[in-house]
Amino acid sequence: MREFRHLPGVATLTLDRDACVGCGLCPTLCPHGVLVMDGKAVVVDRDGCMECGACAMNCPSGALMVTPGVGCASYILKTWLPRWFPGCC
Amino acid sequence: MCGFVEGFLDTPVGPVPRVRMRVNAADRLGDALARLGSLRREYTVVPGLYCVGSPRPDSPVLATANYKLTFDALRSRLEGVDAWLLVLDTRGINVWCAAGKALFSTAETVRMVRLSRLDEVVSHRRLVLPQLCATGVDGLAVRRECGFQVVWGPVRADDVAAFLADGMQASEPMRRVTFTLGERAVLTPVELYLAGRPLAVALALAVVLSGIGPEVWSPSMAWERGVRAVWALLAGVAAGAVAVPLALPWLPGRSLALKGIWAGAAVACLAPFAGARGLDLAGMALMTVAVASYMAMNFTGSTPYTSPSGVEKEMRRFLPVQISTALAGMIVWVGSAFWRLP
Numbered sequence: 561m562r563e564f565r566h567l568p569g570v571a572t573l574t575l576d577r578d579a580c581v582g583c584g585l586c587p588t589l590c591p592h593g594v595l596v597m598d599g600k601a602v603v604v605d606r607d608g609c610m611e612c613g614a615c616a617m618n619c620p621s622g623a624l625m626v627t628p629g630v631g632c633a634s635y636i637l638k639t640w641l642p643r644w645f646p647g648c649c
Numbered sequence: 650m651c652g653f654v655e656g657f658l659d660t661p662v663g664p665v666p667r668v669r670m671r672v673n674a675a676d677r678l679g680d681a682l683a684r685l686g687s688l689r690r691e692y693t694v695v696p697g698l699y700c701v702g703s704p705r706p707d708s709p710v711l712a713t714a715n716y717k718l719t720f721d722a723l724r725s726r727l728e729g730v731d732a733w734l735l736v737l738d739t740r741g742i743n744v745w746c747a748a749g750k751a752l753f754s755t756a757e758t759v760r761m762v763r764l765s766r767l768d769e770v771v772s773h774r775r776l777v778l779p780q781l782c783a784t785g786v787d788g789l790a791v792r793r794e795c796g797f798q799v800v801w802g803p804v805r806a807d808d809v810a811a812f813l814a815d816g817m818q819a820s821e822p823m824r825r826v827t828f829t830l831g832e833r834a835v836l837t838p839v840e841l842y843l844a845g846r847p848l849a850v851a852l853a854l855a856v857v858l859s860g861i862g863p864e865v866w867s868p869s870m871a872w873e874r875g876v877r878a879v880w881a882l883l884a885g886v887a888a889g890a891v892a893v894p895l896a897l898p899w900l901p902g903r904s905l906a907l908k909g910i911w912a913g914a915a916v917a918c919l920a921p922f923a924g925a926r927g928l929d930l931a932g933m934a935l936m937t938v939a940v941a942s943y944m945a946m947n948f949t950g951s952t953p954y955t956s957p958s959g960v961e962k963e964m965r966r967f968l969p970v971q972i973s974t975a976l977a978g979m980i981v982w983v984g985s986a987f988w989r990l991p
Contacts, residue, residue, distance in 0.1 A: 561825060561826065561827065561828065561953075561954060563898045564828055564897070564898065564952070564954045565903055565954075566903055566904075566954055566955045566956065566959040566960075566963075567903055567904065567959040567962050567963060568903075570956065570958040570959045570962055571956055571958060571959075572958055585788075588780075588801055588824060589780060589783040589801065591780065591781065591804060591824070591825060591826040591953070592825065592826065592954070593824075593825060608954075609956060610953070610954050610955060610956040610959075611956040611957055611958060612745075612749070612784045613784050614748075614780075614781075614783035614784045617783060617784060617785070617786070617787050618783055618786075618787055618788055618789065620789055627957070627958070628749075628784065628957075629749075629956075629957035630746075630749045630750075630950070630957060631949055631950070631952070631955035631956045631957045631958075631959060631960040632949055632950030632957075632960065633946045633947050633949045633950060633960050633963075633964055634843075634947050634950055635950060636957065636960060636961055636964060637964070646846075
């Protein structure tokens with residue numbers, strides 16, 4: 561996936577290394593290889609994060625935080641427009 | 650009986666439907682219509698417990714979504730596998746999107762494990778979940794609430810058989826999403842389908858605008874110029890919804906909206922719109938570029954790599970560009986009808 565990169569420096573992913581218990585779930589679950597294990601989890605490719613939230617959802621110690629969501633323009637547009645406006649989803 | 654059920658297997662909780670591993674012509678037609686868009690809202694499988702092959706109490710349990718496209722993708726790749734299939738009620742939405750909408754969730758997984766009385770059917774307490782549902786499912790909570798340990802399966806149904814054969818181990822590539830040319834190409838028909846209704850409104854508006862001229866509004870001009878305006882808009886849709894997805898890695902820029910501008914400009918240059926010249930051509934090209942950029946931006950919802958933060962940033966930057974380009978295009982287009990008079 562390294563050939564596909566969206567805008568850099570925007571992902572809301574944060575990792576609290578002190579809280580990490582080193583279970584190794586997050587590198588398994590991240591579909592983009594954003595995290596690896598080095599005793600504890602390490603964020604090695606923050607700009608590869610698509611904020612799907614799988615890591616934070618499954619982190620047993622709450623060490624990972626991300627504002628999860630779907631990166632979909634028509635969905636975001638719908639949240640900006642009044643409710644009566646027609647749209648998808 | 651559904652076409653994909655080939656019989657029933659007796660279990661302590663009653664007969665469990667055994668599904669075919671081969672998809673037939675009817676399945677293929679349905680899957681194609683779902684890909685095209687017309688069938689995708691109600692293309693579902695009844696949630697519950699199914700099986701493939703001849704599973705025993707110690708056979709693995711694979712959970713999946715009840716979108717039939719997803720169900721077909723899974724069962725058609727289980728040649729030689731004996732397994733239980735636990736189909737969750739995800740309202741006919743695929744695994745990843747359902748997890749993002751909290752439909753493929755911890756609660757739904759636990760509910761379906763209980764409803765199907767899975768603990769009476771199998772002797773073990775392991776449940777294989779597709780990796781991408783982790784966005785909505787807390788594996789540890791599933792174990793706490795229903796006693797089944799979650800084993801994270803691979804991203805793609807293609808890899809499930811190899812995953813099971815390897816003692817439920819997924820290799821690194823099985824854990825990563827990809828976005829190959831083929832994976833991008835199958836997503837383009839539904840983009841066109843979803844563009845249908847707003848596009849029809851835009852085309853009608855374009856024809857009305859095309860009739861405006863020195864004679865206030867002339868039907869003959871609406872026809873003559875309207876055809877060209879329609880072409881300009883269709884070219885924009887083709888550039889944004891087809892060319893951008895296909896040429897995604899090769900178009901410059903990171904924002905999809907920017908990639909759409911390049912694709913729209915290329916199409917506007919390559920297709921000189923049936924002999925349009927001067928201001929006519931400029932107005933049409935601007936409309937093409939605006940539509941292409943907007944359509945390309947909408948493709949963010951189909952990609953597996955754009956984050957909501959990134960898409961919002963891209964939209965704040967490019968929506969004003971798209972709107973002003975479209976307005977400029979319309980003004981130049983209408984203006985050109987007056988300009989060409991002697």
